[in-house]
Amino acid sequence: MNYWCERAWLPGGLAERVLIRVEGGKIASVSTVDTIPLGVRRLHGIVVPGFANAHSHAFHRALRGRTHDGGGTFWTWREGMYALASRLTPQSYYRLARAVYGEMALAGVSAVGEFHYLHDRSNEFGHALAEAAKDAGLRLTLLDACYLAGGIDQPVTGVQQRFSDGTAEAWASRVAELKSDDVLKVGAAIHSVRAVPRAELSVVAQAFPEAPLHVHLSEQPAENEACLAAYGLTPTGLLHEAGALSPRTTVVHATHLTPEDIATLGATGTGACFCPTTEADLADGIGPARELADAGSPLSLGSDQHAVIDPLLESRALEHGERLRTGRRGRFSPAELLGAATRHSALGWDGGRIEPGAPCDLVAISCSTPRTAGSLPQQVLLSATASDVDTVVVGGRVVASGGVHETLGDVGRLLAAAIEELWA
Numbered sequence: 001m002n003y004w005c006e007r008a009w010l011p012g013g014l015a016e017r018v019l020i021r022v023e024g025g026k027i028a029s030v031s032t033v034d035t036i037p038l039g040v041r042r043l044h045g046i047v048v049p050g051f052a053n054a055h056s057h058a059f060h061r062a063l064r065g066r067t068h069d070g071g072g073t074f075w076t077w078r079e080g081m082y083a084l085a086s087r088l089t090p091q092s093y094y095r096l097a098r099a100v101y102g103e104m105a106l107a108g109v110s111a112v113g114e115f116h117y118l119h120d121r122s123n124e125f126g127h128a129l130a131e132a133a134k135d136a137g138l139r140l141t142l143l144d145a146c147y148l149a150g151g152i153d154q155p156v157t158g159v160q161q162r163f164s165d166g167t168a169e170a171w172a173s174r175v176a177e178l179k180s181d182d183v184l185k186v187g188a189a190i191h192s193v194r195a196v197p198r199a200e201l202s203v204v205a206q207a208f209p210e211a212p213l214h215v216h217l218s219e220q221p222a223e224n225e226a227c228l229a230a231y232g233l234t235p236t237g238l239l240h241e242a243g244a245l246s247p248r249t250t251v252v253h254a255t256h257l258t259p260e261d262i263a264t265l266g267a268t269g270t271g272a273c274f275c276p277t278t279e280a281d282l283a284d285g286i287g288p289a290r291e292l293a294d295a296g297s298p299l300s301l302g303s304d305q306h307a308v309i310d311p312l313l314e315s316r317a318l319e320h321g322e323r324l325r326t327g328r329r330g331r332f333s334p335a336e337l338l339g340a341a342t343r344h345s346a347l348g349w350d351g352g353r354i355e356p357g358a359p360c361d362l363v364a365i366s367c368s369t370p371r372t373a374g375s376l377p378q379q380v381l382l383s384a385t386a387s388d389v390d391t392v393v394v395g396g397r398v399v400a401s402g403g404v405h406e407t408l409g410d411v412g413r414l415l416a417a418a419i420e421e422l423w424a
Contacts, residue, residue: 001396002040003362004033005047007377009338010354014046014378022360025395029356041398043364043391045372046380049352050110050361050394051311052344054273055214055252055302057115058097058129059088062419064307074220074282081305085118086159087422093118094128096422099414101136102405103309107386108363110394112138113302113347115189115214115252117145117163121170123178130184136408137399141347142178143214145189146171146196146204152230153197168196168203175208185348187212190244192219193227193235201242210248212348214273215239217251219284224256236261245270250300250346255279255287262288266295271346276317278304286321290331299339300346310386312365315341319382334381360396365389 001022008018010030019037021028036042060081067080088096097114104112112133118125126142133140147163148171150156156164165171178186188208190196192215196204205213218224218235227235236257239245247269254265254272265272272292279285282305293299301314308314315337322331332340344351351359365380366372366388375383392400405411 001398002037003393004036004040004042005362005364006042006044008047008354009049013335018047020354020360020362022396025360025397027354027356027358027360030354043362045364045366045368045390046377047354047362047364048338048381049342049354050359050363050392051108051341052300052347052349052352053104053109053112053303053311054250054300054343054346055115055275055304056100056112057305058100058132059084059093059118060305061100061103061415062096062422063305074284075222077282082159084422085162088118088125090124090128092418092421093125094132095414096418097129097132098135098408099411099418100306100309101133101138102408102411102414104303105136105138105392105394105405106389106400106403106411107309108311108389108392110138110359110361110392111141111344111347111349111351113141113143113187113212113214115143115145117147117189117191119144119165119174120162121165121174123174126178134183136405137394137397139183139185139349139394141185141187141212141349143187143189143212144171144175144178145191146200147191148200149195149197151194152226163191168200168207172203172207185212187214187348189213190215190239192216192223193238194223198231198238198242201239201244205242205244212346213244213249215244215249215251217254218256218261219253221256234258234261236264240264240268247271252302252304253279253284253287254292255285257288262291262295265292265297269296271298271300271343273300273302273346274318274340275302275304276314276321277308280317281305281307286325289318290322290326293336298343298346300343301340311341312381312384312386312388316382334379337381360393362391362393363389364391
């Protein structure tokens with residue numbers, strides 16, 4: 001199917017009356033036309049490239065709306081997450097993840113990076129996630145995480161034992177059995193410097209040198225303090241020592257960094273994934289996004305624990321965090337925010353742009369809703385939400401339209417059923 005866009009955000013900026021021709025799921029040509037050809041699908045409003053959700057823990061979605069009584073911190077929230085992890089089977093995880101990825105599709109996500117650490121020393125859970133993403137019509141980068149310790153110099157205990165393969169070599173051997181295909185890319189992850197001992201970090205970093213590598217970094221001050229006490233290095237310094245920082249690496253959160261950390265991440269071309277709604281929900285803090293971008297770290301965005309699944313809100317929260325942190329507006333332009341929200345390269349995919357050769361991933365955002373009416377076209381990204389996403393195309397195929405998933409149907413019903421099953 002070919003598509004006509006009322007307005008489309010092309011690499012050179014917004015253009016009107018854009019015709020996109022598609023061949024084999026990729027964009028064959030992009031042109032402006034005065035007359036709409038017959039047999040094309042019309043996309044009204046503003047069309048942007050498909051969003052990339054660079055950091056997801058799909059099972060955390062079952063915690064939404066269940067963690068807000070009694071106060072607490074990230075560490076008390078984690079106990080509830082562990083309780084949930086203890087209940088999951090590959091079958092129940094498939095049902096939950098399918099619905100979660102369906103929710104992402106409705107929000108305009110075309111590729112998701114699943115930071116996956118619930119293993120049980122097998123690939124059953126990984127296969128369940130791959131099947132769920134395929135059913136939802138998304139590309140998946142399965143970032144299989146090495147998780148060997150319960151903290152620095154602490155053994156895994158309780159439910160954490162489901163996360164561990166015992167050694168980095170055993171982890172690498174298991175991950176090597178997973179195979180990439182047209183819609184699945186197998187990547188690697190260091191859960192954190194808390195969960196992978198110093199001697200094992202380089203093993204993980206070198207295991208799959210052509211694959212994306214992600215790592216949770218400096219999400220909490222306590223992580224920095226423990227790392228400095230044990231090794232005399234910040235988590236960034238420890239990862240750099242292990243050879244884990246490079247353009248194929250993305251650090252997630254990067255909230256509590258020193259100026260030296262920022263310079264190291266930028267100099268190595270390491271990307272940084274911010275998850276603003278999760279970082280706010282967990283009271284993590286606001287990271288130095290502008291400084292990282294200026295230092296040379298490409299920014300991406302993720303929904304992490306899925307307190308919200310809305311790439312438009314994540315991009316806006318990135319800018320709002322900067323405003324709150326610095327007292328200045330316009331820290332990121334709309335084009336920069338769109339770039340972060342569509343950075344498929346963080347997941348090892350070629351995408352995030354509307355031009356020949358790119359995957360035909362399109363998101364049509366309505367400009368006539370109560371939220372977007374009256375907005376300047378180039379600023380709709382700062383007024384719209386996922387509720388304003390009208391049509392989503394992945395690989396040239398419509399996966400969602402009018403708030404309904406083309407194959408899954410009522411995603412809300414699927415979510416309710418999958419979550420109720422886990423808490424019953």
